[in-house]
Amino acid sequence: MLEGLGRADAIVARTDADRLPARIAKLPVIGTHMRPNEEAVLAQRPDLVLQMAGRKEASLPVEALRKRGVRVAVFRAESFAELFSVIRRVGTLTGSAPQAEDMVRGMEARLAALDARMARAKARPRVFYEVRSPNLLAAGQAGLVAEIIRRAGGVNCVEDAAKFAHLSEEEVIRLEPEAYIIQRGPMNPAPLPLGKRPRLRTIPAAASGRAWFVDEQKYARPGPQSVDAAEELAGLLHPELKPQEITPAKGAKHKDRK
Amino acid sequence: MAAQARTEHDAGREKGRAAGAATLALAVLACALLASVVLACGLGSFPATPGETLRALLQAAGLHAGAPVDPSLAVVVVDIRLARVVLAGITGASLAIAGAAFQGVLRNPLADAFTLGVSGGAAFGASLAILSGIAGGAALAGDARALPACALAGALAALALVLGLSRAGGGPLSNLRRETLVLAGIVVSTFLSALISLLKSLDEESVSSIVFWIMGSFQGRGFEHAALAWPYMLLGAGIVFWRAGELDVLSLGETQARMLGLDAGRSRLWLLFGASLLSGAAVAVSGVIGFVGLVVPHLVRLALGAGHRRLLPASALLGALLLIWSDVLARSVLPRGAELPVGVVTALVGGPFFCLLLARRGSGGGRA
The missing domain is CATH 3.40.50.1980 (Nitrogenase molybdenum iron protein domain)
Known part of the structure; x- marks a missing residue:
């Protein structure tokens, strides 16, 4: 997500399972997503800790970080609407709100196109x-x-x-x-x-x-x-419902984002 | 003289009556088992009437002449339910026989596959297989044989370790003290469970696979698992049944056994090996399922007495029955086809039952 916002350079550490994009693979690991290590996170002196809401064990160390004055933001995205709001908030938090807005717009447009295409589906398997x-x-x-x-x-x-x-x-x-x-x-x-x-x-x-x-x-x-x-x-x-227009502009835009 | 003759006569009649009761009990259990197999094949989330279930079973046996059964129904009844019932049956029988043998050999009513670390060894072997990826997820789906093999190897290795530890003080392998064996078993068991925890914390991604496997379940198992386990189970059961008479002698105590001319040490090693094969094979295909090995022999002893020639077959039948119905409960209690681990069901059923046994024993009311 940060990669898409052009802020992947701001990432200083990752969890064990985060290996994409390739450039973050070399960053220090602060533990696993289920059990992040409070000490390892503090050692990175982060300005901001982002976490996807998960199990209780995972949120305890992060709560402890919050108590120590580290800025922490925990997100939950169980739908596209929630995902868009998460992207906007991450954009705001990382000083890249316009890029976030662009990203959300692009995603919304692609989903709308997809919805229109699927509206023509004869059967829904x-x-x-x-x-x-x-x-x-x-x-x-x-x-x-x-x-x-x-x-x-x-x-x-x-x-x-x-x-x-x-x-x-x-x-x-x-x-x-x-x-x-x-x-x-x-x-x-x-x-x-x-x-x-x-x-x-x-x-x-x-x-x-x-x-x-x-x-x-x-x-x-x-x-x-x-x-x-x-x-x-x-x-x-629905292989029968080919996308009608794969406009180069759209494809190129997408590539930029990635 | 006459009085004595009458007593002998009565004793003979008593003995005959006991044997008759045992035969009757075995026959009843066998009939119940047969009925249970058919009934259990009819229960589950996929709708099937008793008639359809029976037709599907007959068709699988090649005895159904009419129109073929709906293929999905046939898969559900035969490939899924019957396979589970068969596996649960042979596993339950194995655990119960092994439990009876462990209890007899160690002369300890609390003994079972856990006591000597055999279950722990199998669980550790399996965890190692899952973690190292030899088994991967595919093992349980029947594609690989690595997981059961590792579990069985772990069970036998644990037994060897316990025997080795027990003789650490010196002396021949055939002359081990029961207390030492139990102590060594508990040490090995505890150590192995710590090792399993270590494996789990080393790799969080595998935790759910390991936990799921250790809890014990017949979910997703098929005939291939039964096929994998039965030769070891048969061998183990063969050894234990063959030495059933020696179990009786052994449970009298070391001195009596020696007086009766039994090589107690040798006999004990054979029986431990047989029981470990049984429980190792059971754990290998179905995970760790507690309480069957502990409770079933006790129940049978209450009803039929402690003679192992009756105890073993009756325990086998009752163990099979108990596990088949525990599995039915495990797969039908939750809505929409969700399942409980069968180990949880047997523990939930077995726990209170065991308390009851203890209470009876405490009040002097029972023979257990």
């Missing part, structure tokens, strides 16, 4: 988004992934209202997903392709071959790339 397997975890109705599915012209077949839903293989069969999305990343390091899961062989997605691996970093971590995720998924679910 039932999508299953696998967060983790084994010990199957799926994306529920809350959270950004659910909105990505909706924007991409699909229907999340998991009806659980929470962000994540635990469920059994039997339940997957009952849900009859027409598309099976498997995220690959830290949460799901070595998932099997759907074709190698004999117990799921009868679900419609297996019969039609509409099963794909996607990048966890792109789909499950809110950021500028979340729009890329929605566009990519739309292309997978």
Whole structure:
């Protein structure tokens, strides 16, 4: 996000899992995103600490930092609307409000174009988004992934209202997903392709071959790339609905941002 | 003279009645097990009527002549539910037999696979496999065999370590004191659980896999897991059953065993090895499931007495029953197909039950 705002140079440290963009990979690590190390953060003498809201264990050390007078901002982005407000706030905090505004406008425009395209979709396939397997975890109705599915012209077949839903293989069969999305990343390091899961062989997605691996970093971590995720998924679910105009201007603009 | 004859006669009748009761109990348990297998295949979040369930099972057995069953239903009933029921059954039986054997060998009513560090060893082996990525996520999905192999190796290594520690003071392997064994087991167990915690804190990304695996569950398991485990289970059960009579003698105590001409040390090593194979194989495919090995033999002893020739088969059947139904509970209590770890269910059921046993024993009411 800061990279997109042109402020990646201001980053002085990262968590263990942050490896993108490439230039921050060499920065000091202050611990993991679940257990940041208070001392390691202080050692960097930061002007500002940014954190995505997560588990309680993760927020305790950051609360301690706040008490020590470090400026701390904790964000939550479970939808595109929340993501946009996060980008604007990060822009303000890092003195790059105009760039943030530009970034949000660009993302909104691409989403609007995507919505218009998907409005022409004849059918909205039932999508299953696998967060983790084994010990199957799926994306529920809350959270950004659910909105990505909706924007991409699909229907999340998991009806659980929470962000994540635990469920059994039997339940997957009952849900009859027409598309099976498997995220690959830290949460799901070595998932099997759907074709190698004999117990799921009868679900419609297996019969039609509409099963794909996607990048966890792109789909499950809110950021500028979340729009890329929605566009990519739309292309997978609705190959018949090609984007009408891929204007070079837009593509170039996008490249600038990255 | 006559009186004595009558007593002997009565004793004989008593014995015959006990044997009859045991046979009856075994028959009842076997019937209950068969019924449970069919019933458990009918329960779950995917809608299936009893008729459909039965047809799917018959079709899988090649005995169904009518129109083929809906393929999704067949997968759910046979590949998912029946596979789990079979795995839960053989795991429950293994844990119960192993528990009975550990309790008999160590003459300790609290002994089970945890006491000698065997479960801990298997859990450590599996954690190591998950962390090092040999197993990855694919292992549980049946693609790799590394995880169960590591767990089994860990179980046997833990047993070897406990035996080695026990004889550290010198003396032959066949002449170990029970107290030393238990102490060494607890030390190894505690040490291993610390090592598992260490592994977990070294790699946060693997924590959920390790925790999920250690809690014990049949989720996502299939026939391939049963296929992986049963040879070891069969071997372990074979060893324990073969030496069932020696278990009776051993539980009389060291001196009596020697007086009866039993090489107690050797017999004990064999039995420990068999029981470790059983529990290691069980942990290898289903994670750590507590209380089955502890509670089931106690229950059977209450009903049928302590003779191991009856205790072992009855424990096996009851263990299978208990775990099949615990798994049914685990997969059907939560809405929308969410699952509890079966280890949690057995602990929740087993904990209060064990308290009850202790209370009865405290009030002098029970034989346990």
